Amino acid sequence: MTLLTQDEQQQVAEAIDRIEQHTDAEVVTVLAAQADDYHYIPLLWAGLAALLLPGILVVLTGWLSSGWLLLTQWLTFIVLALVFRMPGVTTRLIPRSVRHWRACNLAHRQFIQLGLHHTSDATGMLIFVSEAERYVEIMVDRGISQRIDDSVWESIIADFTAHVRQGKTLEGFLVCIDACGAELRQAVPATHERNELPNRLVILS
Incomplete structure (x- = not known):
């Protein structure tokens, strides 16, 4: 800009x-x-996705151990938090x-x-x-x-x-x-x- x-x-x-x-x-x-600067927006969306994804996986696969659940949540949060911080992406999330x-x-x-x-x-x-x-x-x-x-x-x-x-x-x-x-x-x-x-x-x- x-x-x-x-x-x-x-x-x-x-x-x-x-x-x-x-x-x-x-x-x-x-x-x-x-x-x-909307720094909180990527974290908010990444956190929401990290909470919802395990539930979706349980519905689709019928099984997810507690260890994999925690790992899946953390990986989802970290990856999406980084992706959502891209300016073009962040703007669309607000x-x-x-x-x-x-x-x-x-x-x-x-x-x-x-x-x-x-x-x-x-x-x-x-x-x-x-x-x-x-x-x-x-x-x-x-x-x-x-x-x-x-x-x-x-x-x-x-x-x-x-x-x-x-x-x-x-x-x-x-x-x-x-x-x-x-x-x-x-x-x-x-x-x-x-x-x-x-x-x-x-x-x-």
């Missing part, structure tokens, strides 16, 4: 600069390689709900850690992407949510998510930022010059 290059990150920063000239919103973008839950938690933590809830007019906006989970979220503070309904962001998020699935993360960012800028320009127009938060793309690798 390749995150954006320095030149691509600069393009994102410049896009934020452009829209912030016309709105009081403070926009911050975050790109994460993945929301969690339920979509779990992946999105972890990504959502990370997005909320970033909103707080980056100070988006402390802007002077409560006009912070976070555009968050986690590539491994194919997850996109837009979070706004009350100064924006009181003027723009959350449903407005749904189509923007859906479009961005489609770009991420196609491996077009940069294009997704630029389209998303411009779309958000159009909404912010109307609902939260610029009243004075300011830049409380950095416009650079925050990378979580």
